[in-house]
Amino acid sequence: MGAKQTANLEQDQGVSFQLGLEKAHVLILKQEDLARRNMILDVILTLSTLRYTYQLVYLAAPRLFGASIDAMMFKSRGIGLLFYDERRIDEAVPAQPLQVEQTPQTSQQDDKVVFTELATLRTMYLEMERSINQLRDDLMTLHNSRPLPDKVSSPTPSIHSIASPLRFHQDSMQGGELPSYFMNNPWLDVLSKRGSGEREPIAG
Amino acid sequence: MDFGTSDFKFGPITLGEQPRIVNNRGYFPDKNSVMYRAFQATSEIIVGDEIPLYLQSAEDLSSRLIYPMRNGMIDRNDVQAWRVVQSLAAYGLDAFKPQPNNGFHGYYVVASLSSISPRYMYERLMSAFQQNNHGMVRAVTVIPQPFAVAIGHGVTTCVVIESGHGNSQVCPISKYPIRTAQVALNRGGGDANAITSEILKDAGYGDLANEEALVRRVKESIGLVPQDLDRTLEEAKRSPRKVRAVYKVPGTRIEIDLENDSWSRFLIGEYVFNPNHEIFESYFSRGMPKPRDVKMGETVFRGMLDFGEAIAASVERCPVELQPLLYREVLLSGGNFSWTVPTKLQDLAVDAPTKVKSLLRNRGIKNVSVKMTSSPQFSVWHGCIIYGFAVPENYEWDWQRLEGWMKVPN
Numbered sequence: 030m031g032a033k034q035t036a037n038l039e040q041d042q043g044v045s046f047q048l049g050l051e052k053a054h055v056l057i058l059k060q061e062d063l064a065r066r067n068m069i070l071d072v073i074l075t076l077s078t079l080r081y082t083y084q085l086v087y088l089a090a091p092r093l094f095g096a097s098i099d100a101m102m103f104k105s106r107g108i109g110l111l112f113y114d115e116r117r118i119d120e121a122v123p124a125q126p127l128q129v130e131q132t133p134q135t136s137q138q139d140d141k142v143v144f145t146e147l148a149t150l151r152t153m154y155l156e157m158e159r160s161i162n163q164l165r166d167d168l169m170t171l172h173n174s175r176p177l178p179d180k181v182s183s184p185t186p187s188i189h190s191i192a193s194p195l196r197f198h199q200d201s202m203q204g205g206e207l208p209s210y211f212m213n214n215p216w217l218d219v220l221s222k223r224g225s226g227e228r229e230p231i232a233g
Numbered sequence: 234m235d236f237g238t239s240d241f242k243f244g245p246i247t248l249g250e251q252p253r254i255v256n257n258r259g260y261f262p263d264k265n266s267v268m269y270r271a272f273q274a275t276s277e278i279i280v281g282d283e284i285p286l287y288l289q290s291a292e293d294l295s296s297r298l299i300y301p302m303r304n305g306m307i308d309r310n311d312v313q314a315w316r317v318v319q320s321l322a323a324y325g326l327d328a329f330k331p332q333p334n335n336g337f338h339g340y341y342v343v344a345s346l347s348s349i350s351p352r353y354m355y356e357r358l359m360s361a362f363q364q365n366n367h368g369m370v371r372a373v374t375v376i377p378q379p380f381a382v383a384i385g386h387g388v389t390t391c392v393v394i395e396s397g398h399g400n401s402q403v404c405p406i407s408k409y410p411i412r413t414a415q416v417a418l419n420r421g422g423g424d425a426n427a428i429t430s431e432i433l434k435d436a437g438y439g440d441l442a443n444e445e446a447l448v449r450r451v452k453e454s455i456g457l458v459p460q461d462l463d464r465t466l467e468e469a470k471r472s473p474r475k476v477r478a479v480y481k482v483p484g485t486r487i488e489i490d491l492e493n494d495s496w497s498r499f500l501i502g503e504y505v506f507n508p509n510h511e512i513f514e515s516y517f518s519r520g521m522p523k524p525r526d527v528k529m530g531e532t533v534f535r536g537m538l539d540f541g542e543a544i545a546a547s548v549e550r551c552p553v554e555l556q557p558l559l560y561r562e563v564l565l566s567g568g569n570f571s572w573t574v575p576t577k578l579q580d581l582a583v584d585a586p587t588k589v590k591s592l593l594r595n596r597g598i599k600n601v602s603v604k605m606t607s608s609p610q611f612s613v614w615h616g617c618i619i620y621g622f623a624v625p626e627n628y629e630w631d632w633q634r635l636e637g638w639m640k641v642p643n
Contacts, residue, residue: 208249210608210615211622214387219408220623223636 039079051126053085055111060091069098076108084126087111089118234325234344235378235613236302236318236358238397242614243325245340246622252614253328255281259317261297278320304399305347306529307354319361326369339371341626341638343617348377348395348402348410349417351530355635363641372638374620374630379404381616382566386606390555391562392544394589396505396569398422400534403547405559409636414550416543419534420508420524422569425452428504428513431521432497438489447482451489454480457582458502458572460591462510465581469496476578499582502572506588507539541592563603565589566612570605 032048039045043056056076062068076086087109090098095112100122103110109124211217235242235252242252260279284298301307301314308314322344331337344358355375362373379393383406393404401418405411426445429452433442441447455478459465469476478491478498491497504513508524517523524536535543548559570585583591586603593601606612630639 208246208615208618210250210385210387211619214384214619215389216384216387216616216619217623219389220384220620221625223624224628 041075045083051084052082053087053124054079054083055087055089058088058090058094060093063091063094063097069102073102073106073108077106080107080127085109085124087124089113092119095121234322234342235381235617236321236344236346237378237613238302238305238399239300241321241325242611243328244614245329246618251611253325255321255324256284256300257302257321258284258298258300259313259320260284261299261313263297276320278316280317280320280324302347305397306350307357309353309357315357315361318358319364322358322361323366326366330369339366339368339641341621342370342373343621344373344375345378345381345613345617346375347397347400348379348404348412348415349400349529349532349534350377351532352632352635359630359639363639366641370641372626372640374624374636374638376617376620376636377404377410378613379566380406380410381613381620382564382606383616384619385608385612385615386564388562388564390558391564392548392559393564393566394540394544394570396421396565396567398569401540401543401567401569403540403543405547405551405555407551407555407559409634411551412635414547415532416538416547417532417534418524418538418540418543419527419536420505422449422505424508424524425456425501425505425569427521428516429456429501431516431519432491432494432500433489435497436489436491436494441487441489450482451480452501453571455489455491455498456501456572457498457574457578458506458585458588459499459581460583460587462499462503462512465499466496466512468581469499476581502582502588505569506585506592507541508537509539539592540589541596541598544589544593545596545598557600560593560598560601563589563593563601564606565603566606566609568609571609 032046032053035045035047035052037043037045037054039054041056042058042062043054046053046055054076056072056079058068058072065071072088076088079086086107088103089111090113092112092114098110100110103122104125107125107127108122109120110122112119112121237257239257240254241257242254244252258280261277262279299313299317301311301317307318326340326342329340342362344362346354346358358375359373362370379395379402382393382395383389383391388406390407391405393406395402395404396418399421401421403416403418405414426448430442430448433439433448433451441451473493473495476495476498478489478495480489481487482489500512503510526536527534538546544563548556551559565585572582572585572588574582574584584605586605590601590603593603608615624638626638628637630637
């Protein structure tokens with residue numbers, strides 16, 4: 030029903046509790062701690078950092094410390110202040126939790142979106158890498174099967190002679206389209222290589 | 234420019250799918266005739282669409298109306314025929330004369346001849362384009378018609394069978410024409426006309442059997458190709474009504490009905506593909522000319538070889554590794570392969586590709602693909618257009634390989 034004590038992960042003079050989703054930590058001072066120099070300052074600094082881990086942080090000090098502790102310092106920082114003696118424990122300043130209840134859920138949702146986008150990017154990257162590798166292989170195959178001519182000065186007529194009249198004829202033809210018997214016709218490539226050095230038969 | 238047996242097809246790439254077509258013929262008019270003087274014609278030869286305007290009596294036709302390439306060849310010394318060819322070439326160029334001063338430097342002309350054309354035909358045709366072309370020709374080349382068919386059809390390794398009026402040619406192609414493997418047959422559409430004429434005589438239509446144009450139309454209307462002649466004749470004689478052949482001559486009262494002799498319509502198609510069946514012997518014995526082996530120039534035309542045997546003989550002259558590839562693409566081109574199959578006779582009649590495939594199968598050649606060319610009427614012209622478009626302009630004419638551009642000085 031009440032808060033359950035949990036393991037003190039801070040390894041200090043304190044106890045940790047959990048009540049539902051809320052976690053609380055109480056740093057307990059003893060009478061001999063009063064003699065420590067800058068004790069209050071250290072406590073405040075310690076508990077301030079713990080506020081990102083625990084929803085509620087408290088300082089529990091002996092009632093005797095009450096006169097020497099400025100409660101406003103705790104209140105302004107959201108740190109709770111408890112005074113205790115042999116008979117009872119009083120909450121002098123209630124702890125103010127940070128608005129961290131929403132943060133874990135929001136980050137989980139954002140994480141999911143980010144992870145999804147990352148997965149998509151990864152898939153796209155892998156696909157692109159595959160495509161590039163395939164193109165590289167095709168280019169190597171093409172290069173190996175059709176060595177470039179030695180005489181670069183005499184330009185290969187195939188592309189030049191096809192491209193220029195292609196533009197001319199497309200301009201002068203109705204609709205700018207080549208006739209159907211040109212489409213996917215392998216003879217365009219074969220004939221464009223006439224005279225390019227391949228062995229030609231004698232007519233006989 | 235496709236110089237076909239009957240038609241001259243011509244035009245630049247801008248015509249798109251179809252060329253312009255006129256008859257491959259020329260008319261030498263009588264200069265004293267009224268029509269010649271009325272039209273103030275200056276040309277000694279009339280070609281193109283104007284010919285009918287000058288035609289006179291029927292007797293006039295044989296001497297003045299010249300068909301230069303009736304059998305795909307022109308005799309070296311046939312002056313009139315060569316003049317007609319030259320006139321047609323000029324006619325074709327003039328029909329597409331460009332606007333002046335637009336940067337035009339002359340056409341690249343691709344002419345196409347029969348594959349059995351001897352070298353002098355190449356020389357004379359190229360010469361025709363080099364004379365008086367008025368800057369219309371930049372370069373000229375000549376390619377064989379089967380080669381043009383393969384180009385127009387888009388197949389680089391194939392066997393093209395071109396069958397026209399007077400003869401047929403089997404031409405293997407593998408990026409180039411394999412000229413040493415060509416087989417020529419002395420048999421074409423004219424032989425189908427001959428047997429049709431005999432059939433008409435036997436059926437009592439002797440008076441019509443001598444009119445060539447009518448006989449040709451009868452052939453095209455009733456002629457069929459049988460899958461298997463013996464089986465088909467047996468079925469046809471058993472069911473004469475099923476195969477009844479009737480042809481009504483348009484614009485006349487003349488009707489040709491073969492009645493119980495309708496089975497003979499299957500002889501017309503069979504004779505084209507395989508004249509060796511014994512049934513044809515009776516026709517030969519009665520005077521029908523038997524196709525015989527003839528030598529024209531350097532080419533021997535075989536008379537009685539069936540198409541299956543002709544294709545096999547041609548392919549087997551090619552390298553062994555190439556042969557299976559050639560059998561996989563057999564293309565049929567020419568009007569002599571345009572055989573219809575009536576729906577109700579699909580069990581008895583076949584089309585040309587099926588018949589050729591059957592003839593090859595009978596010779597043990599099984600992995601065969603036989604097709605008609607994609608555009609039987611225009612595939613030669615398509616091939617000429619593609620050739621002219623793609624071949625580099627610096628590929629010069631060579632009389633050894635018979636390819637390349639012959640530049641025309643202007």
